[in-house]
Amino acid sequence: MEILFCIPGGGTSSLMYMGWQKLLKDEFTIIPLEIPGRGRLREMERASSLEEIAEGMARQVCEQANGRSYGIFGYCYGGILAYEICRILAEEGKCLPEDLYLCGTSAPFEEISVTPLLSRKEHRQDLKDMLSRFFPAYLTANTVVMEQLCEKYMEALFQKYDAEKQISDITEEDLNLEKLEDGEEKLLDYIVSFANDFFRSYSEDEA
Known part of the structure; x- marks a missing residue:
C-alpha cells in the first residue's frame, strides 16, 4: 500500500x-x-x-x-x-x-443512538481538560491563565446549553473576565474563535 x-x-x-x-x-x-x-x-x-x-x-x-x-x-x-x-x-x-x-467508531450494522455531547454532564470535566490540550505551549508560558480561560469558556458554554438546549457561540462578554494583559487578550480571542468553531462543527456532525 x-x-x-x-x-x-x-x-x-x-x-x-x-x-x-x-x-x-x-x-x-x-x-x-x-x-x-x-x-x-x-x-x-x-x-x-x-x-x-x-x-x-x-x-x-x-x-x-x-x-x-x-x-x-x-x-x-x-x-x-x-x-x-x-x-x-x-x-x-x-x-x-x-x-x-x-x-473510535461503531460498526455500520449497529443501531447508533447519538447523545448530544454537552448533555453528558458526567463528561463535562473531560471536555474542559480536552479544550486546554488543544492549544500548543507556545501560545503562552502562563499555563494558569490558559486553564482559567478554558475553564471560563466551558462554564459559559454549558450555561448557555443548559438554558437553550443547543450549542451557541460564546462571546468575550459571556466570560465575565477581569481585565487581561495585551497578550492574554489575544490568547482569549484565539481560544474563543477556535472553540466556537469546534463546538459548532461538532454539533453539525452529531446531527
Missing part, C-alpha cells in the same frame, strides 16, 4: 493529521481528506449532509490514488465517512482500498 487517506473526527479538520507524515514516512504517503468549510477548506461552503461529504471524498480518493494501491483511515465521525466512501466506490465499481482502518 502506497497511500493512506486520513479522515478527521467530529468537529475537527484534517490538521489533526499534521504530524503523521513524519511518523509514517517510511510506510505511507499520508493524504488528509478535508471536510468542506473546515481547516484547509475553511472558505468553502459547508456540505449539507454526510452523503455529500462522502461523495466528494470518494471522487478525491479516485483522482489522487490514480491507480496506486491505497488505504483509508477514519477516526470517530471520520470512520463513518470512511465506510460510506467505500460503499460509494463499491456501488460505482471503482477501485476499493487495500485496507480500511476504523478507530
Whole structure:
C-alpha cells in the first residue's frame, strides 16, 4: 500500500493529521481528506449532509490514488465517512482500498443512538481538560491563565446549553473576565474563535 487517506473526527479538520507524515514516512504517503468549510477548506461552503461529504471524498480518493494501491483511515465521525466512501466506490465499481482502518467508531450494522455531547454532564470535566490540550505551549508560558480561560469558556458554554438546549457561540462578554494583559487578550480571542468553531462543527456532525 502506497497511500493512506486520513479522515478527521467530529468537529475537527484534517490538521489533526499534521504530524503523521513524519511518523509514517517510511510506510505511507499520508493524504488528509478535508471536510468542506473546515481547516484547509475553511472558505468553502459547508456540505449539507454526510452523503455529500462522502461523495466528494470518494471522487478525491479516485483522482489522487490514480491507480496506486491505497488505504483509508477514519477516526470517530471520520470512520463513518470512511465506510460510506467505500460503499460509494463499491456501488460505482471503482477501485476499493487495500485496507480500511476504523478507530473510535461503531460498526455500520449497529443501531447508533447519538447523545448530544454537552448533555453528558458526567463528561463535562473531560471536555474542559480536552479544550486546554488543544492549544500548543507556545501560545503562552502562563499555563494558569490558559486553564482559567478554558475553564471560563466551558462554564459559559454549558450555561448557555443548559438554558437553550443547543450549542451557541460564546462571546468575550459571556466570560465575565477581569481585565487581561495585551497578550492574554489575544490568547482569549484565539481560544474563543477556535472553540466556537469546534463546538459548532461538532454539533453539525452529531446531527
